Amino acid sequence: MPPIHRPVMLDEVLAWLDPKPGSVVVDATAGAGGHASAIAQRVGPGGRVVGLDRDPGMLDLARGRTEGLPVTLEHSSYDRIGEVLDALGLGLVDGILADLGFASDQMDTASRGFSFQREGPLDMRFDPGQPTTAASIVNRWPADRLADAFRDLGDEPRAKAIADRIVAQRAEAPIETTGQLADLVRGLYGPRRDRTDPATRVFQALRIAVNDELGILDRFLGLAPDRLRPGGRFVVISFHSLEDERIKAAFRSDDRLRPLTKRPVVCGDRELRQNPRSRSAKLRAAERV
Structure with missing residues (x-):
């Protein structure tokens, strides 16, 4: 192809x-x-x-x-x-x-997990051989570390609220797909008021963190x-x-x-x-x- x-x-x-x-x-x-x-x-x-x-x-x-x-x-x-x-x-x-x-x-391949526009595993690794995935960060990092990443790497204004929601959600069941995470973030923002999807900043921050x-x-x-x-x-x-x-x-x-x-x-x-x-x-x- x-x-x-x-x-x-x-x-x-x-x-x-x-x-x-x-x-x-x-x-x-x-x-x-x-x-x-x-x-x-x-x-x-x-x-x-x-x-x-x-x-x-x-x-x-x-x-x-x-x-x-x-x-x-x-x-x-x-x-x-x-x-x-x-x-x-x-x-x-x-x-x-x-x-x-x-x-x-990479972006358009759902199995790579880079895009919230396509349902796929929370992966985001440029090198599939490395151990750290977006799912491992979302499901293992403490709330303060997640908030720092969303704020510093994604300029996310609701970084703490999103991190707290992630921690609460994963206590019930792991967050494993792009759709799950995107819906969680959107749920905190409510109806969209502009063309930018609320999940954009969180996904950027995770991709940067996953790949250092x-x-x-x-x-x-x-x-x-x-x-x-x-x-x-x-x-x-x-x-x-x-x-x-x-x-x-x-x-x-x-x-x-x-x-x-x-x-x-x-x-x-x-x-x-x-x-x-x-x-x-x-x-x-x-x-x-």
């Missing part, structure tokens, strides 16, 4: 990453391979793209999309970029890309510049303020980097019409000095 995910801001990525024939580029979050395949066509047969992803299912899609191109795919979290490059015998590279969004193929997204991003931002050769480009696409603030701070404060984008680059109108999920994407670029 071909991937349904469209690579976000592809033209902007190619412009800011500026891959040249013969160069070596790391796509640290390869996903379905959309960015990797386009970069590989730019670097040509004398170059190389190394693609990393935590999700083996996405790597299967990427293999089909990059077949015949100079692309090496590795099952790895992107904060292990140094270990992967060392294992491949690669030193400094010419460019590093990270697209921090998750793919439509901010911890991995912080480690990656500290490690990646050391793998860039002078003049190498570092491009990161984020999808919410918790990520963007970290990227902006790292690019501005790291003396190994020179920011290239004064403000984040956002999607154009044409892409927004074709792919509404790209509306929150922000791209920042920096150069190794």
